[in-house]
Amino acid sequence: MRLFLLLSLLLFNQAVIATEIASCHSPSGTAYYPETGLVIKKNSGWSKDKISNGLTKLIKNKNNEYDILFVDATNKINSTVEQGGKILPFARGEFSVSVLTIYPGQTAEIYTFLKTTSGKYEYIHMTSRSGSTALITKASRRSKGKYEL
Numbered sequence: 001m002r003l004f005l006l007l008s009l010l011l012f013n014q015a016v017i018a019t020e021i022a023s024c025h026s027p028s029g030t031a032y033y034p035e036t037g038l039v040i041k042k043n044s045g046w047s048k049d050k051i052s053n054g055l056t057k058l059i060k061n062k063n064n065e066y067d068i069l070f071v072d073a074t075n076k077i078n079s080t081v082e083q084g085g086k087i088l089p090f091a092r093g094e095f096s097v098s099v100l101t102i103y104p105g106q107t108a109e110i111y112t113f114l115k116t117t118s119g120k121y122e123y124i125h126m127t128s129r130s131g132s133t134a135l136i137t138k139a140s141r142r143s144k145g146k147y148e149l
Contacts, residue, residue, distance in 0.1 A: 018059040018067070021097055022113035024123035027054050029142030031127075036137050049140050056125070058099065058111060066099055068111060106131045 031049035035041045055071040066087040068080040080087060080101050091098040096114035101107075112124040125142040 018061045021058040021060060021066075022123075023055065023057040024113070024125075025055055027056060027123060027125060027142040029125070029140060031138055031140035034137050038135050039137070049142065056111070056123070058097065058113060068099070068101060106134050 029049050030046055032046050033039045033044050035044035053071060053075060054073075055069075057069045059067050059069060061067055065081070066089055068085070068087065070078050070080075072078060080103075084103060085107075086102045086104070088100045088102070089097070090100055091112075093114075096112065098110060098112040101109045101111065107127065107129040109128075110124075110126045112122075114122050114124075116122060123142065125140075127138060127140045129136070129138045
């Protein structure tokens with residue numbers, strides 16, 4: 001409970017100087033881990049990929065630039081921009097938004113937040129991570145979680 005309160009407070013402080021565009025709580029999906037880098041053969045292949053207390057927020061900061069704030073499996077708040085990622089918005093509709101994030105030489109991610117015609121909110125997150133600086137090569141897709149636009 002204290003962790004949730006701390007995370008909420010920290011994310012609220014970010015929101016004071018930024019506008020929240022969309023968010024997703026407790027995302028889950030599938031991931032493929034090839035036998036390379038730190039992944040040994042018995043741990044390679046497809047698996048469920050879930051971050052129980054995970055949180056992903058798409059924000060626009062005071063400089064009108066996008067950022068992705070996320071809580072990962074380590075329960076730490078991260079910023080795509082602070083970690084060296086570049087964010088490129090590429091689609092925006094009345095009920096959807098999609099951005100591409102690139103960590104040069106390592107990872108590309110597509111985040112899509114949308115509202116379906118039946119009124120359901122969906123979050124789609126695709127990741128492709130590889131390269132000589134990636135400790136764990138991974139391809140994943142998350143499409144579940146509580147989402148707000």
